Amino acid sequence: NAGVMQNPRHLVRRRGQEARLRCSPMKGHSHVYWYRQLPEEGLKFMVYLQKENIIDESGMPKERFSAEFPKEGPSILRIQQVVRGDSAAYFCASSPPGVTYNEQFFGPGTRLTVL
Amino acid sequence: AQSVTQLGSHVSVSEGALVLLRCNYSSSVPPYLFWYVQYPNQGLQLLLKYTSAATLVKGINGFEAEFKKSETSFHLTKPSAHMSDAAEYFCAVSGLGAQKLVFGQGTRLTINP
Numbered sequence: 280n281a282g283v284m285q286n287p288r289h290l291v292r293r294r295g296q297e298a299r300l301r302c303s304p305m306k307g308h309s310h311v312y313w314y315r316q317l318p319e320e321g322l323k324f325m326v327y328l329q330k331e332n333i334i335d336e337s338g339m340p341k342e343r344f345s346a347e348f349p350k351e352g353p354s355i356l357r358i359q360q361v362v363r364g365d366s367a368a369y370f371c372a373s374s375p376p377g378v379t380y381n382e383q384f385f386g387p388g389t390r391l392t393v394l
Numbered sequence: 395a396q397s398v399t400q401l402g403s404h405v406s407v408s409e410g411a412l413v414l415l416r417c418n419y420s421s422s423v424p425p426y427l428f429w430y431v432q433y434p435n436q437g438l439q440l441l442l443k444y445t446s447a448a449t450l451v452k453g454i455n456g457f458e459a460e461f462k463k464s465e466t467s468f469h470l471t472k473p474s475a476h477m478s479d480a481a482e483y484f485c486a487v488s489g490l491g492a493q494k495l496v497f498g499q500g501t502r503l504t505i506n507p
Contacts, residue, residue, distance in 0.1 A: 314493075
């Protein structure tokens with residue numbers, strides 16, 4: 280059973296460009312979470328999605344950031360008009376339906392560098 | 395609201411010595427608690443989890459943690475440190491059902507030969 284897949288692993292963008300980060304959850308998992316890890320900091324929750332629905336986006340910046348988890352295909356975290364402060368590691372996690380204790384399985388992350 | 399505090403951003407121990415990483419939590423609902431390990435430039439790997447079944451939880455790589463409700467703590471221990479334990483360790487809390495994890499700021503563990 281393959282783990283959570285994220286691509287690309289490393290992404291370099293210039294200020295003002297768009298960044299698209301992809302996440303394929305583990306097989307059978309219907310819950311996807313995105314977290315951001317700034318240098319020397321812990322992980323901060325951004326958004327929680329199920330297929331075609333955003334359940335909790337309380338951690339998403341109000342502008343430039345969006346996320347989706349379509350019926351088919353991976354979850355996408357999109358950052359428009361990137362700025363240097365967006366440089367961070369972005370982690371996706373997934374969990375199966377029906378569990379009560381919320382064990383999440385993490386991908387290897389995408390490290391975004393904004394020049 | 396939930397929060398996690400990890401005491402000590404850096405911990406250094408000698409190989410073979412006891413490892414103790416501290417985690418205190420705050421939660422308005424019965425918590426589920428987790429310890430994750432992160433090796434350089436990698437994702438997070440689950441070490442162990444507390445889901446109310448038993449207060450002493452054993453995980454992978456010889457780690458264990460004890461849930462103490464009266465102290466709101468979930469400290470991580472390992473009797474004898476190994477060089478391969480050098481990594482960043484994160485404590486996290488969640489509530490019932492599929493919800494976000496709230497992480498502590500992490501503790502970087504260094505093992506001295």
